[in-house]
Amino acid sequence: MNTYRNIRKRQRHADADEDLSFSRSRARSLVLEANLIENPLEKFELDKIIQLEQLELVLESYKGSQLPLELRQWCFQVVEKHTRQDYESAGIWSASGKKAELRSEAARYLLVRHYPLMTLIGFVHYRFTIENLENVLYIYELHVIDGYQGLGVGKKVVQILELLGRLTKMRKMMLTVFKRNKDATRFYKEKLGFSLDASSPQFFGDMECKYEILSKDLMSFSEDCTSKNSLIRSKLFRVHEYLN
Numbered sequence: 001m002n003t004y005r006n007i008r009k010r011q012r013h014a015d016a017d018e019d020l021s022f023s024r025s026r027a028r029s030l031v032l033e034a035n036l037i038e039n040p041l042e043k044f045e046l047d048k049i050i051q052l053e054q055l056e057l058v059l060e061s062y063k064g065s066q067l068p069l070e071l072r073q074w075c076f077q078v079v080e081k082h083t084r085q086d087y088e089s090a091g092i093w094s095a096s097g098k099k100a101e102l103r104s105e106a107a108r109y110l111l112v113r114h115y116p117l118m119t120l121i122g123f124v125h126y127r128f129t130i131e132n133l134e135n136v137l138y139i140y141e142l143h144v145i146d147g148y149q150g151l152g153v154g155k156k157v158v159q160i161l162e163l164l165g166r167l168t169k170m171r172k173m174m175l176t177v178f179k180r181n182k183d184a185t186r187f188y189k190e191k192l193g194f195s196l197d198a199s200s201p202q203f204f205g206d207m208e209c210k211y212e213i214l215s216k217d218l219m220s221f222s223e224d225c226t227s228k229n230s231l232i233r234s235k236l237f238r239v240h241e242y243l244n
Helices: 002-035 069-089 095-102 153-167 182-191 225-243
Strands: 049-051 056-063 108-115 119-131 134-144 172-178 211-217
Touching (some): 002 119, 002 134, 056 153, 069 095, 069 119, 069 134, 069 172, 153 172, 172 182
Parallel strands (some): 134 172
Antiparallel strands (some): 049 056, 056 108, 108 119, 119 134, 172 211
């Protein structure tokens, strides 16, 4: 009887390893497919002109390698102005590092212009990538310049990214937010439905960390995402304990 139980136990472990291997392979495949898309707005025939209550927007899509130098420099200047102090408070600001991040082959951009003058008013830097063995759309930077904040621009851009994430079959959308930026935290959690991700540092006892990792499920409207997130967090905590 014990021999039979051991055989069944080994079989369950083998099945779990096979499922995990398939899941990893599937995630990598979906990220690769998404990154091969030249222009997601054109691929999925999404509107490039967006009408908000008080203004009209024009969206432009770029890969990191295709973004013209002057536009990348503009993006860097906006990041430096808006969040340099946040990065410095966490001890992780590096101008050269941020510039390298912005010009990465993996980077994706949506630039936002105010129609009809076509003035640049914001941008989002995002990526299709793997996080904790899952295929995700990760928002690296989202900025709207002074004078255009509070008009729904950022919310609309994130909604478009959410749609892109669903269309490319990403499991969830993720981002990192600095704790000291209370407005951004409220914006993502209260207006856009993000919640703490299972991989956020405080779940591993790092209460002094200056940032949180947020996520939003893109795969299911009916799933109990809180229970699912708790299960993932438990697994990640065990891995963290093992590695340390």
